[in-house]
Amino acid sequence: MHKSHSVAHPAKLDGCPLFGEMGLIIGLTGGIASGKSTVARALENRGAFVIDADKLGHQAYVKGSDAFHKVVAQFGEDIVGDDGEVDRRALGAKVFGEGGSLKQLTDIVWPAIHDMAAQAIQHTLTAVPNAVVVLEAAVLIEAGWQELVDEIWVTTVDPDVAIERASARDGVDAASVQARIDAQISNAERSAEAAVIIDNSAEEIQLMAQLEIHWQNLQERC
Numbered sequence: 001m002h003k004s005h006s007v008a009h010p011a012k013l014d015g016c017p018l019f020g021e022m023g024l025i026i027g028l029t030g031g032i033a034s035g036k037s038t039v040a041r042a043l044e045n046r047g048a049f050v051i052d053a054d055k056l057g058h059q060a061y062v063k064g065s066d067a068f069h070k071v072v073a074q075f076g077e078d079i080v081g082d083d084g085e086v087d088r089r090a091l092g093a094k095v096f097g098e099g100g101s102l103k104q105l106t107d108i109v110w111p112a113i114h115d116m117a118a119q120a121i122q123h124t125l126t127a128v129p130n131a132v133v134v135l136e137a138a139v140l141i142e143a144g145w146q147e148l149v150d151e152i153w154v155t156t157v158d159p160d161v162a163i164e165r166a167s168a169r170d171g172v173d174a175a176s177v178q179a180r181i182d183a184q185i186s187n188a189e190r191s192a193e194a195a196v197i198i199d200n201s202a203e204e205i206q207l208m209a210q211l212e213i214h215w216q217n218l219q220e221r222c
């Protein structure tokens, strides 16, 4: 969790009747390379507090944790590396290899991330009661974490553009990005749950212009 570096606009919703005493928790989700991190950073620069579910995911099964024991019991001792931690590469090979099941892993890890996110949100709101908190989570909807947030913001991007951006960023070929897009829920499925839809198919300057409008709306709703 990060505190804002520069606060260009008030990030607190003091006296906001809409969200009461509890601030506002935005769930930010979207497909691969749709711009979630870019939007989260921009919201952070406006003073929001960002919680990155991806980062929590990396901590979810550290050595000795509940999820660590469950993952090892499910996938075998041979996924534990020399340092005693789960070796992600070995785990990935089991999960994505023949006969592997990603669901077996997410059934263990998603509840752990959920609890860590709930705790991080609570800590933030205890410290800053009327904060705007952004839970950035690619799998927010698939994992059923909607109940953690007050409203959902979705970043969308045309699949062709997503392929271009993800390939450039990750140095992977178009087919593997397409396979990941196919494995995810669609823009339409995410958008159906969204209070705010931010299309990021064009230039970053257009993304930022949309964001400014949504941020202003947020302030005006209070």
Ligand code: ATP
Pocket (backbone or CB within 6 Å): 030, 031, 032, 033, 034, 035, 036, 037, 038, 039, 138, 165, 166, 169, 200, 201, 202, 203, 204, 205, 207
């Ligand atoms: P993922 O979930 O796949 O990690 P993401 O949804 O968080 O991705 P970002 O990392 O914000 O997406 O953006 C994906 C890539 O596209 C990054 O390299 C980012 O710099 C770039 N990018 C984001 N928005 C734009 C834009 N409007 N124009 C050009 N490049 C962009």
